[in-house]
Amino acid sequence: MIAETVCSAVSAAGLGIAAVTAYRRRFLTAARVAAYSLVPIGLVMTGVVEWLADTAFSPVAWAGFGVLGVAWVLFMTTRAVERRRGGTRKERKAARAAAQRDAVAPDASAPSLGSGSRPSADPARPAARPAKAPRGGDDDFSDIEAILKKHGI
Known part of the structure; x- marks a missing residue:
């Protein structure tokens, strides 16, 4: 009973504010305020407020x-664990099977490299790369010069 009275008072106050706003020739704002102020009285008339009041004080509802x-x-926890694991067992098994079908050589563990044209003294160690020549003063800014020339500077 108290909730219905409060909602009715709120609606009456809102309609009063809407009337004052319309008097000031702000009709769009007044219509919006009137729409908001009619919601509580509409909820009272449909019985929603009574149902909510009964639910709020019911231990069974809580x-x-x-x-x-x-x-x-529980639902969110299981979803988080499932995502962390990477899906269900069936999904993981299907993904592994698809990856195996798409692979060129599924049984190969590493790419096979031939000895190539450079023989090395120790087959376990790859051949040493030649050391880069030290860059001169002109080479240091060649890429910057190319960018500046590209932009016409």
Whole structure:
């Protein structure tokens, strides 16, 4: 009963504010305020406020909300664990099978490299790369000069 009275008072106050706003020739704002102020009285007339008031003071309803909360937490936890693992077993097995079908040489563990044209003294060690020549003063800024020339500077 108190909730219905409060909602009615809020609606009456909102309609009063809408009337003052319309008097100031702000009709769009007044219409918006009137629309918002009619919502509480509409909820009272449909019985939603009474239902909400009965639900708010019902221990069974609060227990139901608690059960729904626990179900939601369990659902989200299982989803997070599933994502962390990478899906279900069936999904992982299907992904492995697809990767194996798409692979060129599924049994190869590393690419096979031939000895090539450069023989090395120790087959376990790759041949040493030749050392780069030290760059001169002109080579240091060649890429910068190319960019500047490209832009016409």
